[in-house]
Amino acid sequence: xxxxxxxxxxxxxxxGEKVFLECVQDMDHENMFWYRQDPGLGLRLIYFSYDVKxxxxxxxxxxxxxxxxxxxxxxLILESASTNQTSMYLCASSSGGSNEQFFGxxxxxxxx
Amino acid sequence: xxxxxxxxxxxxxxxxxxxxxxxxxxxxxxxxxFWYVQYPGQHLQLLLKYFSGDPLVKGIKGxxxxxxxxxxxxxxxxxxxxxxxxxxxxxxxxxxxxxxxLTFGSGTRLQVQx
Numbered sequence: 001x002x003x004x005x006x007x008x009x010x011x012x013x014x015x016g017e018k019v020f021l022e023c024v025q026d027m028d029h030e031n032m033f034w035y036r037q038d039p040g041l042g043l044r045l046i047y048f049s050y051d052v053k054x055x056x057x058x059x060x061x062x063x064x065x066x067x068x069x070x071x072x073x074x075x076l077i078l079e080s081a082s083t084n085q086t087s088m089y090l091c092a093s094s095s096g097g098s099n100e101q102f103f104g105x106x107x108x109x110x111x112x
Numbered sequence: 113x114x115x116x117x118x119x120x121x122x123x124x125x126x127x128x129x130x131x132x133x134x135x136x137x138x139x140x141x142x143x144x145x146f147w148y149v150q151y152p153g154q155h156l157q158l159l160l161k162y163f164s165g166d167p168l169v170k171g172i173k174g175x176x177x178x179x180x181x182x183x184x185x186x187x188x189x190x191x192x193x194x195x196x197x198x199x200x201x202x203x204x205x206x207x208x209x210x211x212x213x214l215t216f217g218s219g220t221r222l223q224v225q226x
Contacts, residue, residue, distance in 0.1 A: 004155075031212050040121070042202060043216040050212070058213060090156065099144045099163075099206055101214060103156040 003027070004104035006091055012110045019078040021107050023091030030096040032074035034058075034066065037088040037106070049074055050096075081111045114139040116203050118217035125193050126225050133188040133220050135177075135203035145186040146204040146214065147177055156202070162186065163208070173197070198224045 007022035025032065031050055035043040035058075045058030047066040055066050063085060067075045074093075078085055088108050092101040117136045125131060137143060147159040160171025167179040177188045186203060200221050204214040 033213055035216075040218055042116075042118075042218040043204075043214075045213045045215075048213050092156075094212065099208070099212065099214070100146070100158055100161060103148075105155045 004091055004093055004102050006089075006104040006107050008107050009105060010108050010110075012112065013078075013081050014112055015082060017078075017081050017111075019081050019109065019111075021076040021078075021089055021091075021109070023074045023076070023093075023104055024072050025074075025091075025093040025102070026072065027093065027095070027102070028071065029093035029102075030071075031094045031101075032068065033092040033094075033101065034064075034074065034076045035090045035092065036060070037090055043090060046076065081109075083111050085109065086111045114143075114205050114207065114215040116205050116215055116217035118201075118203055118220050120220045121218070122221045122223070124223045124225065127195055128192050129224075131188070131190040131193045131197070131222070133201055133203075133222070135186045135188065135217060136184050137186065137203075137205045137215075138184065139205065139207060142208055143205050144208055145177075145179060147171065147175070147186075147188050148202045148204060148216075149199050150202070151199045159188070159201070193222075193224050195224050195226045198222060 004025045033048040034046040049068045065077045091104040094101045115138045145162040148156045162169045203217040
């Protein structure tokens with residue numbers, strides 16, 4: 001079974017803090033994704049990566065950056081957290097030839 | 113750009129009732145279509161997917177969906193729901209050979225009453 005793990009299930013941070021969300025997958029997938037999930041808005045793509053050290057902006061990249069130094073790990077960085085970044089963050093991965101994505105359990109981030 | 117509409121935001125059914133959740137997408141070319149489910153406290157998991165071929169797709173737990181190209185629709189159905197089907201359901205789309213990320217609808221929250 002594909003396993004996508006995220007470093008924290010719940011996180012509380014203060015406005016202005018730098019926040020790191022980590023995601024690891026164990027299936028040697030080329031593609032990794034970060035989404036945020038908000039009630040009534042579904043999932044919206046923040047960033048994705050096709051390969052190590054490669055990244056592409058998604059639909060809502062403002063206020064976020066990412067890092068992919070190793071194939072199995074994809075990090076989401078909030079340089080200076082703001083209250084409007086309070087959300088559920090979901091990581092996903094997929095193989096190059098398949099569009100099926102496998103999701104992690106999510107990190108619920110609260111920014112005070 | 114692709115977009116996905118799920119018109120039913122919250123559906124309440126009694127056990128054994130039939131279910132149909134609507135999903136419409138906007139994109140002029142070939143698409144891959146997905147339904148994901150998120151049970152309370154659990155991560156998103158794939159219910160079913162359509163890439164090509166038979167437009168009637170069967171998934172896990174008795175769910176099926178029908179791709180109607182002329183209507184740009186991919187509605188999810190189940191003939192008889194159970195209390196355990198209480199969850200949020202998301203329709204998603206992407207284009208083969210295009211951006212690998214999925215475009216999701218806003219989700220439908222299904223509540224099944226025993």
